[in-house]
Amino acid sequence: MKTAFHMIKPWDIIITIFLLILSLVPLSIFSFQQSKINAQMEDTEYVAVISVDGDELKRVKLTGHTGTEFLNIPEIKCTPKTVEIKDESIRIKSSTCPEQICVNTGYISKPGPSIICLPHRVVISVETIGGNIDDEVIISS
Structure with missing residues (x-):
């Protein structure tokens, strides 16, 4: 188990966190668009x-x-x-x-x-x- 942790470099952790945050961007964009649509539908x-x-x-x-x-x-x-x-x-x-x-x-x-x-x-x-x-x-x- 210790050998596996020695293989991880600091940049591996930084890239993994960056990719994780980047994967949440579409969710935030679609949530924002849906909230605009719901606001428009209230008067319909x-x-x-x-x-x-x-x-x-x-x-x-x-x-x-x-x-x-x-x-x-x-x-x-x-x-x-x-x-x-x-x-x-x-x-x-x-x-x-x-x-x-x-x-x-x-x-x-x-x-x-x-x-x-x-x-x-x-x-x-x-x-x-x-x-x-x-x-x-x-x-x-």
């Missing part, structure tokens, strides 16, 4: 946009929504009260389409993912209103 409101055949039918404000609400939209040819808004998220609760992909998508609450039902031509997406979020920023959840 989220709105769900429900479209059928490319025509916008309804806009529902998600920010600040509490409780559970079911929307009955006659243009959507699924089961009655198919769209569910729970707290600050939205989903298609049930559908008559064969594969149920829109139902299995689950809740969405932020821009990015969309709920799409191809047989009924329904698209539900979330948009932002207000705030200073750039279109180029990708937000992961």
